[in-house]
Amino acid sequence: MIELHKAGYSYGQDAILRDVSLQLAPGSFHFLTGPSGAGKSTLLKLCYGDLLANTGTVKLLGQDARDLSRDALAKVRQRIGVVHQDCQFLDHLSITQNVALPLAVSGRDVEAEAENLAQLLAWVGLSPRAHALPPELSGGERQRAALARAIIMGPDVILADEPTGNVDWEMSQRLLSLLVELNKMGKTVLIATHDLGLIRAAKAQVSARVLRLAGGSVQLAGADL
Amino acid sequence: MKQIWAILSGAPDADRVVPPTGFTVWLTVFSAAAMAFLAVFALALSLAAERLSVRWGQELARTSTVRISAPSAQEALQTAAALTVLETTPGVARARALSDAEQEALLAPWFGADLPLDALPIPRLIEVVEAGAGYDAEGLRARLAAEAPGAILDDHTRWRRPLIEAANRLRTIGWVSLLLIMLSMAAMITLAAQSALAANAGVIRTLRLVGARDSYIARAFVHRFTMRAALGAGLGTVLAMGAVAALPTADVAGGFLTGLGFWGASWLLPLLIPPLAGGVGFAATRAAALRALRKMP
Ligand SMILES: Nc1ncnc2c1ncn2[C@@H]1O[C@H](COP(=O)(O)OP(=O)(O)OP(=O)(O)O)[C@@H](O)[C@H]1O
Ligand SMILES: [Mg+2]
Numbered sequence: 010m011i012e013l014h015k016a017g018y019s020y021g022q023d024a025i026l027r028d029v030s031l032q033l034a035p036g037s038f039h040f041l042t043g044p045s046g047a048g049k050s051t052l053l054k055l056c057y058g059d060l061l062a063n064t065g066t067v068k069l070l071g072q073d074a075r076d077l078s079r080d081a082l083a084k085v086r087q088r089i090g091v092v093h094q095d096c097q098f099l100d101h102l103s104i105t106q107n108v109a110l111p112l113a114v115s116g117r118d119v120e121a122e123a124e125n126l127a128q129l130l131a132w133v134g135l136s137p138r139a140h141a142l143p144p145e146l147s148g149g150e151r152q153r154a155a156l157a158r159a160i161i162m163g164p165d166v167i168l169a170d171e172p173t174g175n176v177d178w179e180m181s182q183r184l185l186s187l188l189v190e191l192n193k194m195g196k197t198v199l200i201a202t203h204d205l206g207l208i209r210a211a212k213a214q215v216s217a218r219v220l221r222l223a224g225g226s227v228q229l230a231g232a233d234l
Numbered sequence: 235m236k237q238i239w240a241i242l243s244g245a246p247d248a249d250r251v252v253p254p255t256g257f258t259v260w261l262t263v264f265s266a267a268a269m270a271f272l273a274v275f276a277l278a279l280s281l282a283a284e285r286l287s288v289r290w291g292q293e294l295a296r297t298s299t300v301r302i303s304a305p306s307a308q309e310a311l312q313t314a315a316a317l318t319v320l321e322t323t324p325g326v327a328r329a330r331a332l333s334d335a336e337q338e339a340l341l342a343p344w345f346g347a348d349l350p351l352d353a354l355p356i357p358r359l360i361e362v363v364e365a366g367a368g369y370d371a372e373g374l375r376a377r378l379a380a381e382a383p384g385a386i387l388d389d390h391t392r393w394r395r396p397l398i399e400a401a402n403r404l405r406t407i408g409w410v411s412l413l414l415i416m417l418s419m420a421a422m423i424t425l426a427a428q429s430a431l432a433a434n435a436g437v438i439r440t441l442r443l444v445g446a447r448d449s450y451i452a453r454a455f456v457h458r459f460t461m462r463a464a465l466g467a468g469l470g471t472v473l474a475m476g477a478v479a480a481l482p483t484a485d486v487a488g489g490f491l492t493g494l495g496f497w498g499a500s501w502l503l504p505l506l507i508p509p510l511a512g513g514v515g516f517a518a519t520r521a522a523a524l525r526a527l528r529k530m531p
Binding site: 057059079080083084086087091093097098099100101102106110111113114115116158162 | 250251253254437439440441442443444445446447448449450527
């Protein structure tokens with residue numbers, strides 16, 4: 010699905026990532042951990058074509074990210090659901106409209122999906138806030154809405170950057186079980202997180218691989234996690 | 235074509251994803267209205283100049299006058315001689331000496347009705363109606379000089395040509411103004427669209443992250459500016475048409491100023507300006523949006 014081969018990236022002088030090789034096989038479940046500032050978000054950005062690797066190759070859904078036209082990249086993004094660390098909502102649209110945005114921009118009939126949309130919002134516990142604007146939500150509510158938006162299109166791959174950073178334990182378990190559920194349906198999942206508790210809880214439910222990002226490259230984490 | 239239809243039928247979806255821009259909307263609408271107002275007058279100017287040039291061309295090109303200035307004893311003789319020459323001149327359809335009564339009627343506006351025509355050395359006038367092609371003023375002048383020395387051919391062209399020339403120039407200026415107005419409308423809308431795109435860089439980034447293609451993002455802006463341009467131009471056109479309709483109509487002499495207006499079917503022409511402005515808005519915004527989006531990483 011997504012493949013990095015000796016990928017490197019630097020914002021300026023200092024290389025944040027060097028020699029990152031990584032394969033997200035179809036149906037796999039990965040965690041990405043590492044200290045703050047290690048480059049987890051940066052790595053995820055390479056995985057949905059927001060940044061282009063300076064060195065090495067990145068393949069998104071079988072296509073070299075460097076060769077993608079903007080239209081082709083848009084098509085790829087319609088099949089990769091992303092929970093951004095900073096959520097990326099349009100503040101003038103309601104939560105419902107924000108969650109439905111991927112449907113609207115890909116030309117799907119939002120009216121026809123209204124029921125799905127309502128169910129999804131109920132699932133992440135946002136039904137009472139469906140018509141609120143993003144700035145009116147708490148951090149945790151925003152993250153739940155971001156997760157709902159990431160999966161509304163039924164994507165093949167789900168990339169989540171700290172999806173449980175601001176939610177309580179109970180809600181984070183709920184979001185995790187949703188992602189596990191989706192993984193069992195065949196979706197590829199990658200979660201970047203500091204939350205070791207979350208990783209342990211997941212390992213009880215699914216065979217997840219844990220990658221550790223440090224010093225600009227990834228290693229498979231030990232069995233202690 | 236499909237896109238134009240989507241725009242006419244609303245396409246509210248794409249439009250809504252970009253936040254409303256408030257105050258600047260009205261700047262665009264106002265400028266489009268002002269441009270359309272000017273465009274209507276440029277159009278009226280062109281049409282009036284065109285009408286004048288056609289009318290002067292037709293009326294004056296077809297007639298000329300021969301004046302016989304001779305001592306009264308010879309006048310009748312020379313008139314007859316001139317008429318004979320005219321009858322045998324190719325390109326002359328009719329030639330007719332005006333009667334005393336007709337000459338008096340011509341002069342009355344200047345000298346009063348009780349003019350003692352007999353007592354004044356007033357030349358006899360022969361009205362010549364040309365037959366279109368084959369009329370040779372210089373040849374006729376030479377023959378008249380030989381047969382009737384007191385005859386002078388006045389074929390109006392001397393003062394008619396510059397007038398028609400001026401009317402034609404005026405018409406061209408009118409059309410060029412119309413073109414310039416449309417171009418500056420395009421420039422104005424391009425600037426407005428560019429600033430709207432820059433102001434919404436964050437929104438555009440989010441739209442891209444959720445898989446929006448450039449054409450989708452462009453549509454949001456295109457719809458907006460097409461509507462504003464058409465709406466503003468509609469207002470400006472209605473106002474200008476009202477102003478043209480309210481011009482006083484002094485039919486005396488049909489002077490140029492009072493001829494500045496629309497007649498009959500030509501009233502429909504200014505109605506083309508709002509859709510034209512919409513088209514200009516559409517093209518300008520689309521070009522600006524696609525160009526700006528190409529540059530945004
Ligand atoms: N746009 C940018 N320009 C310059 N430097 C940046 C930019 N974005 C991130 N960085 C730097 O790159 C490094 C990696 O950032 P990144 O956001 O990938 O870390 P992270 O592992 O996601 O951290 P966290 O766990 O706090 O989210 C940081 O040192 C950050 O300051
Ligand atoms: Mg991060």
